[in-house]
Amino acid sequence: MSDQVMGQNRPAMPGLWLPVYTLAHRELTRFFRQRTRIVGALGQPIIFWVLFGAGLQGSFRGPAEMSYQEYFFPGVAAMILMFTAIYSTISIIEDRREGFLQGVLVAPVPRISLVLGKVIGGTILAVLQAMVFLLVGPALSWVGLAPELHTGLTWHNAVATVGFLTLVGFSLTSLGYLIAWPMDSTHGFHAIMSIFLMPMWLLSGSFFPPGESGWLSWVIRLNPLTYGVAGLRRIMSSNPAAVESLPDWWICLTVTILAATCYVSIAVWMTGRRSAHNAR
Amino acid sequence: MVQNVIPQQQADEGAAVVIRDVVHTYGSRTALDGVGFTVASGEIFGLLGPNGGGKTTLFRLMATLLPIQSGTVQLLGFDAARDPSTVRSQIGVTFQSPSVDGKLTVQENLRHQAHLYGLWGAAATLRISELLDQLGLAERARQRVDELSGGLKRRVEIAKSLLHAPQLLLLDEPSTGLDPGARHDLWNYLNRLRDERQVTILVTTHLMDEAEHCDRLGILDRGKLVALGTPDSLRCSVGGDCLTVRSAAPEALAARITEKFGLVPRLIAQDLRIEHSAGHELLRDLVAAFPDEISAVSLSKPTLEDVFIAQTGHHFWDVAKEER
Numbered sequence: 001m002s003d004q005v006m007g008q009n010r011p012a013m014p015g016l017w018l019p020v021y022t023l024a025h026r027e028l029t030r031f032f033r034q035r036t037r038i039v040g041a042l043g044q045p046i047i048f049w050v051l052f053g054a055g056l057q058g059s060f061r062g063p064a065e066m067s068y069q070e071y072f073f074p075g076v077a078a079m080i081l082m083f084t085a086i087y088s089t090i091s092i093i094e095d096r097r098e099g100f101l102q103g104v105l106v107a108p109v110p111r112i113s114l115v116l117g118k119v120i121g122g123t124i125l126a127v128l129q130a131m132v133f134l135l136v137g138p139a140l141s142w143v144g145l146a147p148e149l150h151t152g153l154t155w156h157n158a159v160a161t162v163g164f165l166t167l168v169g170f171s172l173t174s175l176g177y178l179i180a181w182p183m184d185s186t187h188g189f190h191a192i193m194s195i196f197l198m199p200m201w202l203l204s205g206s207f208f209p210p211g212e213s214g215w216l217s218w219v220i221r222l223n224p225l226t227y228g229v230a231g232l233r234r235i236m237s238s239n240p241a242a243v244e245s246l247p248d249w250w251i252c253l254t255v256t257i258l259a260a261t262c263y264v265s266i267a268v269w270m271t272g273r274r275s276a277h278n279a280r
Numbered sequence: 281m282v283q284n285v286i287p288q289q290q291a292d293e294g295a296a297v298v299i300r301d302v303v304h305t306y307g308s309r310t311a312l313d314g315v316g317f318t319v320a321s322g323e324i325f326g327l328l329g330p331n332g333g334g335k336t337t338l339f340r341l342m343a344t345l346l347p348i349q350s351g352t353v354q355l356l357g358f359d360a361a362r363d364p365s366t367v368r369s370q371i372g373v374t375f376q377s378p379s380v381d382g383k384l385t386v387q388e389n390l391r392h393q394a395h396l397y398g399l400w401g402a403a404a405t406l407r408i409s410e411l412l413d414q415l416g417l418a419e420r421a422r423q424r425v426d427e428l429s430g431g432l433k434r435r436v437e438i439a440k441s442l443l444h445a446p447q448l449l450l451l452d453e454p455s456t457g458l459d460p461g462a463r464h465d466l467w468n469y470l471n472r473l474r475d476e477r478q479v480t481i482l483v484t485t486h487l488m489d490e491a492e493h494c495d496r497l498g499i500l501d502r503g504k505l506v507a508l509g510t511p512d513s514l515r516c517s518v519g520g521d522c523l524t525v526r527s528a529a530p531e532a533l534a535a536r537i538t539e540k541f542g543l544v545p546r547l548i549a550q551d552l553r554i555e556h557s558a559g560h561e562l563l564r565d566l567v568a569a570f571p572d573e574i575s576a577v578s579l580s581k582p583t584l585e586d587v588f589i590a591q592t593g594h595h596f597w598d599v600a601k602e603e604r
Contacts, residue, residue, distance in 0.1 A: 013369060014398035022395035030383050103379030103440065106343045107396040108369035274347040274364070276306060 019109040023117025024124065027088060031125050041084045042129050049076040049137065050145050052207075057147070062209060063242045070149045073137060074232045075206025078225065080133050081126045081169045082201050086193055088122030089176030093186050111272040115177060115264060122173035127165050134161070152236040160235045167256050168228035174263035181270045182277065204229045205246075227255035295354075296321045296448050296480035297342070302351035304337050311337040313503040316351070319482055319496075321447075324474055326494030327484040328584065334503040335484040339452050342482070343373045356448055369397070372441035376453040380436050382426035386417055389425060390439060397444040404443075411439040415469070431462030438469070449473070451483045455490050467493050488584045499588060506591040511584060518582035518590050521559025525552040525566065526576040533573045540569055548589055555582070555590065 031037055053069035060068035095101040104114055134153055140146040153161060179192050201207070203216070204225035211217045220226050230243075231252030237243045246252075271278070297319035304312040312334045319325040327335045340346040341353050341360065348361040358366045380389050387408065394404035412418045415435045420428060425436055434454065441449060451470075455463045470493075473479040483494065491497055492511055499507040499514075507514055525545070527533045530552050534545045537552070541562070545552040556562045559579045567574060580586075 013365070014396055018395050018398065018400060022392045026381065026384070026388075026392055029388065030381070033383055098382070099375055099377040099379040100381050101379075102345065102375055102377075103373075103393070104396060105345060106368055106371075106373045107393075108365050108398075109396050274345060276346065278345065 013108055014113075016110055016113050019107075019113040020117040020120060023104070023114065024121035027091070027118065027121025028124060030091070031088070037087055038129075041087055041125075042080065042132060045076045045079045045083060046133065046136070046140075048079065049073070050140065053146055063245060066239075066242055067147055067149060069146050070151070071209070072207070073149065073151050074236060075204075075229060076137070077130045077133055077165065077232065078168065078204065078206045078229045079201055080130045081165065082172050082197060082225075084126035084129050085122055085169065085172035085176040086189075086197060088125055089118070089173060089180040090186055090189055092118060092177065092180040093183050093189060096184070105278060112264075112268045114271055115174075115267045119170060119173045119177055119264065119267070122176070123166060123169040126169035126173060127162065130165050130169070131162065150238070152238045154238070157235050161232070164228075164231055164235055164253075164256075167253075167260065168225075168232065171224070171228065171256055171260035171263060174260055174267055178263055178267040178270060181267065184277075200225055205233075209245075224255055224259035227252040227259075231256060294321055295319060296323070296356055297325070297482060298352065298354040299338070299342075300352040300354075302338065302341065302348070302353060304334075304341065304346070304349050310503050312341075314351075315500070315503070315505050317498050317505060317508055319480060321480050322474060322478045324470065324481045324483070324493065324495045326491045326497045327482065327500055328486070328488075328491040328497050328588075329484075329500035330486055333486075333500045335486075335500050336452065338500070339450060339484050342450055343371075344368055369444070370446060370448065372444070372446035372449045374434075374437050374441045374449070374451040374454060376456055378433055378437055380425045380433060380440065383424065385422050385424050386412070386428075386436050386439075387421040389436060390443060393440045394443050399444060407443055407445075411442060415439050429462075430457045431459065431465070434458060434462065434466065438466075442473075445477075446479070448480045448482070451481065453485055454483055455485065455487060463490075491584055497584070499584075499591065501588070501592045507587055514584065514587045515582045518586050519555050520557035520582075521555070522580050522582050522586050523554040523556060523559050523563060523566070524578045524580075525554070525574055526550070527552065527573050528575060529573065533570060536570065536573070537566070541565070546589075546593065548594065553589065555586075 049069070049072055053067075053072055056068045060071065062068065062071040092101070134151070137146070138149060138151055141148050179196075180189055183189055200223060203220050204223050205220060206225075206229050210220040210226070227247055230246040231249065233246060234243050234249050234252065247255075295318040299318070300316045302312050302315045303310070315334070315338060327338065329335045337346065341348060342355060344360050344364040344367050353360040355367050356370045358370060360367050381392075384392070390408045390411070391404065394400065394408060399407060409418070412421055415438065417432070417435055417439060420432060425433060428436065434457075438451075454466060454470075458466065470481055470483075474481055483490070485491055494511065496510050497508070497514060498505050507517070509517070525533070530547055530550060534547060534552055537543055537545050537554070543554055543556070543562075545554045547553075554562065563577060563579050567577060
């Protein structure tokens with residue numbers, strides 16, 4: 001049957017970016033209306049940083065004589081990215097339960113727009129919070145909660161730092177998306193967080209430096225997040241001796257981009273399937 | 281009211297919805313078993329059935345949420361299996377569970393929805409304010425959806441589904457959770473949409489009184505379409521009056537009624553049911569013939585529930601209980 005028979009024309013399709021913009025915008029609006037999320041995603045890593053920094057200060061022997069707090073600093077930025085990514089993608093489960101998601105799925109929106117909208121929204125939130133930490137962290141030394149430290153963050157590397165944080169944030173939020181998509185309850189997500197995401201962060205060189213040998217060093221080498229954290233250290237460090245044992249900068253960048261591409265592709269494939277789960 | 285005397289082929293040509301031989305299974309369970317019907321353009325069509333009858337599955341197939349396993353689903357001339365994206369752009373969908381975001385205001389919800397359908401800037405603003413006015417939501421525009429009553433939320437839901445001016449509106453159990461006043465308003469609005477804008481409307485419902493509002497009905501039971509027609513024609517199909525007879529020993533009484541009157545009563549739950557063209561006379565004769573066996577008897581004009589019972593041999597609610 002032709003369109004004329006129905007007396008109408010094909011309406012304009014929304015394209016790729018308008019839905020991305022609107023879904024990302026919604027993520028931000030919802031986030032700033034739920035204050036407790038800000039406290040959860042930013043507060044816990046700062047507490048970790050202060051307490052572990054104080055507790056492990058005496059026993060830590062890191063590269064180039066750096067203090068534990070200095071070593072841990074980029075690791076906490078990665079932790080904030082991960083926590084925010086997790087919190088923002090848990091909202092997929094809530095959206096499904098509350099019905100919002102089915103409204104998006106029946107709209108003529110390319111499935112990649114749905115994925116990118118959610119992931120870019122989460123990434124913006126993650127990077128904003130990580131930046132708050134990078135600025136607030138050093139200030140804690142002024143009030144005695146942390147020793148004086150050289151974070152390595154300067155005006156010269158600020159843009160590169162934000163750029164790389166965005167890439168790592170995008171990758172982690174995409175990973176969160178593809179974990180959250182098949183789930184019906186947030187309980188399942190918390191289980192995955194404990195047995196998979198937290199170890200992924202712990203074994204990324206964020207918390208302690210990778211050793212030279214043994215199974216642990218292999219796990220760390222195979223973990224894509226290792227290259228995200230190493231890349232961040234390479235950008236921020238002003239002391240070449242402190243980062244000489246880390247993977248090369250180009251390897252860090254390539255692995256992080258490949259991981260993000262891989263996660264997003266799987267997420268788009270999952271979202272595009274018409275299945276009984278997606279119809280709920 | 282649109283009458284149900286359209287020949288099949290002619291109906292297919294001008295139809296807003298064409299469903300043909302649709303079969304859908306979940307593992308070994310068959311949810312839809314060869315369902316087929318058409319909905320004419322500008323019609324209000326109701327899919328009536330108990331929970332678990334298959335109407336939600338059919339709704340999800342039409343809304344392009346489930347894959348078409350077998351058969352044809354065509355909406356406004358576009359095939360839901362081959363061209364889901366065009367179907368999505370053409371139809372408006374209102375779900376039973378709200379798809380509005382409670383944390384956002386009415387206006388924000390509508391703005392996001394407009395963007396999802398390719399409407400933005402001044403055109404979106406104009407269309408949103410039109411719909412806010414039409415649905416009496418203008419004063420609530422800046423209020424968060426969580427703060428609204430069930431009836432108002434449903435109005436926001438409907439406004440969302442109408443933003444892109446679809447010619448076909450699908451509504452899943454639209455009256456659920458609404459008080460009688462809000463139901464009345466909802467149906468007034470749906471009738472106006474059909475009359476003034478020639479929007480074709482398809483609703484699924486398990487409520488008999490809601491089904492009465494439809495021009496035509498399809499009754500779904502256990503995955504099959506058991507009846508199709510206008511509410512009036514369906515009621516007429518039952519024939520005359522309905523007598524419901526209650527007895528302590530219904531089976532024995534049924535045998536005696538057959539013996540004496542040549543009628544075959546149906547045992548539905550614990551009651552005997554007889555359809556008869558002159559119910560009042562039969563009632564008098566029955567009571568005179570079996571004064572001790574009959575503990576209660578009622579006479580009524582057939583309802584849609586009687587149609588359901590006549591077609592399926594069981595009560596409307598029995599299916600829902602079995603499904604649980």
